[in-house]
Structures are given as structure tokens and as C-alpha cells.
Amino acid sequence: MEQKVSENILIELRGLTKRYGYGDTESFALKDFDLTIKRGEFIMIMGPSGCGKTTLLNIIGLLDRATRGEYILNGENVAGISARRQARLRAKKIGFIFQNFNLIQDLPILENVALPLVYTGYGKTHRLKQASNTLKRFHLQEREYYLPYQLSGGQQQRVAIARAIVGNPEIILADEPTGNLDSRSSHAVMEELKSIHGEGNTIIMVTHNPALTVYATRVINMLDGQIDTDVKTVSDANLPQPISVKIKKKHKDNFETLIDTQPQKHRKHKKSRRRH
Ligand SMILES: Nc1ncnc2c1ncn2[C@@H]1O[C@H](COP(=O)(O)OP(=O)(O)OP(=O)(O)O)[C@@H](O)[C@H]1O
Ligand SMILES: [Mg+2]
Structure with a gap:
């Protein structure tokens, strides 16, 4: 029984600390941060500006390293692995969605979506086909040769979501994905994330909007680099299963x-x- 529970653990953070500066200028973006994340959770992270939300997401996403502490991903401590291995793991397991979409402006959206697949070893034709299929899900296939500026903010964010999921990552990280969107586009983006979550994916999302927490299975409030409150609104037994099952x-x-x-x-x- 105990083994079954641990099989379901995707991420464990233990004593994670991120320090900036030394001596008088020393400050902590994260302080002895502990967190266990199960497969299928949809976690929303909230908290005041500067409390460490983006720092946490960047470390989980292997874009940044902690000063000390353990980051166990699928049972492996990845905190100290080489930058090269981190990059490979990131490409395979993690999809990112940012507040400002982060699309490459002079590439058609099809090629933007195909970018994370460069690491898969597939040829370009295969990668573009996979990207095109993913765009279809977001009803953007007929615009696949548009450049990002030719799309609305909501459409651009849907392209960014397509890019985040094209490689079938285990974890989707979203840093204020609706921060630059009007309420109608926010709703569309949240519905997409909800459906991706329903397929058994794990999502960790930062938001300032308390109304969006209805989509979450767990809401964590941070304060000064630590967890202030941590509330599960869906029990572990009721989390969605991976779609393969x-x-x-x-x-x-x-x-x-x-x-x-x-x-x-x-x-x-x-x-x-x-x-x-
Ligand atoms: N490169 C850096 N050098 C020094 N301090 C930094 C650096 N990056 C972040 N910090 C500090 O770390 C703390 C946490 O920053 P972080 O970006 O994680 O906050 P946040 O919770 O995402 O805030 P916001 O809601 O405004 O996005 C802040 O006090 C910030 O000033
Ligand atoms: Mg931030």
C-alpha cells in the first residue's frame, strides 16, 4: 500500500532554499521549502509580489537552481545534475506557459509549437506534423502559418499552451498564464488547462486571481519564501488518472x-x- 502511494509522487522538494546576495545584501527568495506533489494534482500558487512564486516555478522547471536543498523528480535527485542533463530532462518532462506568451516573433506559430520537439530526435516533417495536430486541438490549425503578432492575446496564449503540451510532458508549469488576458480569453485558457488536467497531467500554476482557484485541486499560499497555507480541495484518491490508463x-x-x-x-x- 505504502509503495503505491509513493509511486504516485511526482515531485518532492526538501529544504529548498534560494539565496541572493551575501552579507548585508543577503535575501532569501525561498527558505527551507518543503513540498510533495502527486501526479494529477492541479496546484495553484498564490501570494504577494516577491514571495518567491516564480523562483519556485523556475526551480521546479529546471530553469534555475536552488542554493541548497533537494529536488526529487520521479525518485531522482535532480538538484545537482549537469546543466546539459537538466536541459534534456526539461525538454522531455516539462512544459512552460508564461504570462507574456514568450513566442518567437519571427517564426510562424506552427514552428513555435514544434520547437520543444527538437530534442526528440524526430525529423522536421514529423515534428511539424505533430505540432499541427496539437494546434488542431486548439482550433488554430488553419492559422498555423500566421506569425504571433497576427493573433490575439488569447490565441497567442493558446499557441503557448500547445507548445507546452506538444511533447507530452509530465508537468505543466504556468506563471500567471492569464495575467495579460481579458476575462473571456482567461476563461478559454483556463478551460484548456482544465481539459489537459482532466487527462491526468500535473499542473502547477501561479496566479494572482483568487477566482481561478475553482480549477485547482490544491491551493498553496506563499509568504516570504515559505508556505503559509496549503489546502487540498480534491482528495488524492479523486485526482484524474493518466490518459494512457x-x-x-x-x-x-x-x-x-x-x-x-x-x-x-x-x-x-x-x-x-x-x-x-
Ligand atoms: N536575480 C535576482 N537577484 C536578486 N534577487 C532576486 C533575483 N530574482 C528574484 N529575486 C528576489 O527574489 C524574491 C522572489 O522573487 P519572485 O520573482 O520569485 O517573486 P514572485 O512571487 O514571483 O513575485 P511576482 O508576484 O511579482 O511575480 C524577490 O524578493 C526578488 O526581488
Ligand atoms: Mg512572479
């Missing part, structure tokens, strides 16, 4: 239904008649 179950059901249905028999009959 769901597909298996669905296939099984479909299979049983198909065998028993009349149309299947008709099809067989027609086929055999055609052959004669």
Missing part, C-alpha cells in the same frame, strides 16, 4: 461492445460477399 479501459469496453453489435456482423457479411 483511461484509453486502455475504453478500448476494452469498445471491444466488447463491438463484438456484440449488429453493424459489425453486417460489415463482415458484406466483406465476404464482395470477395466472392
Whole structure:
């Protein structure tokens, strides 16, 4: 039983500390920060400006390193690994969404979305096809040769979400993804994140907007580099399962239904008649 629980742990942070400066100028963006994150959680991180939210996200996303402490990702302590390995892990396991979209302005959105796939080893045609399929999900496929400035803010953020999920990462990190959007576009972006979460993905999102916490399974309030409050609104047992498990179950059901249905028999009959 205990092993099952630990299998479900995606991230463990222990005593994570980020210090800036020395002596008189010393300050701590994170202070002895402990956090355990399970697969399938949708965590929202809130707190006043400067309390360490972006620092935390950047360390989890392997864009930054802690001054000390442990970061265990899938059972491996990744705090001290080489920058090269960090980059590879980041490309494989982590998708980022930023407040200002961070799209490359002179690349069509299709190529923006395909960028994280460079590390997969697939050829360019395959990468662009995968990117195009992902854009389809966001109803942006017909605009795939547009440049970012030709899209609205909400559309650009949906492109950024497509880029974040194109490589099927285990973790999606979002730093105020709706911060630059009007309420209608914010809603569209949140609905996309909700559906990505429903597929069993783990999302960690920073927001200043308390109204968005309805989408979260857990809300963490930070203060001065530490956790102030940590509230789970969905129990661990009710977190969504990874989609691969769901597909298996669905296939099984479909299979049983198909065998028993009349149309299947008709099809067989027609086929055999055609052959004669
Ligand atoms: N490169 C740096 N050098 C020195 N101090 C830094 C640096 N980066 C961040 N800090 C400090 O670390 C603290 C946490 O910053 P962080 O960006 O994580 O805050 P935040 O919670 O994301 O704030 P906001 O809500 O404004 O985005 C701040 O006090 C900030 O000044
Ligand atoms: Mg920030």
C-alpha cells in the first residue's frame, strides 16, 4: 500500500532554499521549502509580489537552481545534475506557459509549437506534423502559418499552451498564464488547462486571481519564501488518472461492445460477399 502511494509522487522538494546576495545584501527568495506533489494534482500558487512564486516555478522547471536543498523528480535527485542533463530532462518532462506568451516573433506559430520537439530526435516533417495536430486541438490549425503578432492575446496564449503540451510532458508549469488576458480569453485558457488536467497531467500554476482557484485541486499560499497555507480541495484518491490508463479501459469496453453489435456482423457479411 505504502509503495503505491509513493509511486504516485511526482515531485518532492526538501529544504529548498534560494539565496541572493551575501552579507548585508543577503535575501532569501525561498527558505527551507518543503513540498510533495502527486501526479494529477492541479496546484495553484498564490501570494504577494516577491514571495518567491516564480523562483519556485523556475526551480521546479529546471530553469534555475536552488542554493541548497533537494529536488526529487520521479525518485531522482535532480538538484545537482549537469546543466546539459537538466536541459534534456526539461525538454522531455516539462512544459512552460508564461504570462507574456514568450513566442518567437519571427517564426510562424506552427514552428513555435514544434520547437520543444527538437530534442526528440524526430525529423522536421514529423515534428511539424505533430505540432499541427496539437494546434488542431486548439482550433488554430488553419492559422498555423500566421506569425504571433497576427493573433490575439488569447490565441497567442493558446499557441503557448500547445507548445507546452506538444511533447507530452509530465508537468505543466504556468506563471500567471492569464495575467495579460481579458476575462473571456482567461476563461478559454483556463478551460484548456482544465481539459489537459482532466487527462491526468500535473499542473502547477501561479496566479494572482483568487477566482481561478475553482480549477485547482490544491491551493498553496506563499509568504516570504515559505508556505503559509496549503489546502487540498480534491482528495488524492479523486485526482484524474493518466490518459494512457483511461484509453486502455475504453478500448476494452469498445471491444466488447463491438463484438456484440449488429453493424459489425453486417460489415463482415458484406466483406465476404464482395470477395466472392
Ligand atoms: N536575480 C535576482 N537577484 C536578486 N534577487 C532576486 C533575483 N530574482 C528574484 N529575486 C528576489 O527574489 C524574491 C522572489 O522573487 P519572485 O520573482 O520569485 O517573486 P514572485 O512571487 O514571483 O513575485 P511576482 O508576484 O511579482 O511575480 C524577490 O524578493 C526578488 O526581488
Ligand atoms: Mg512572479
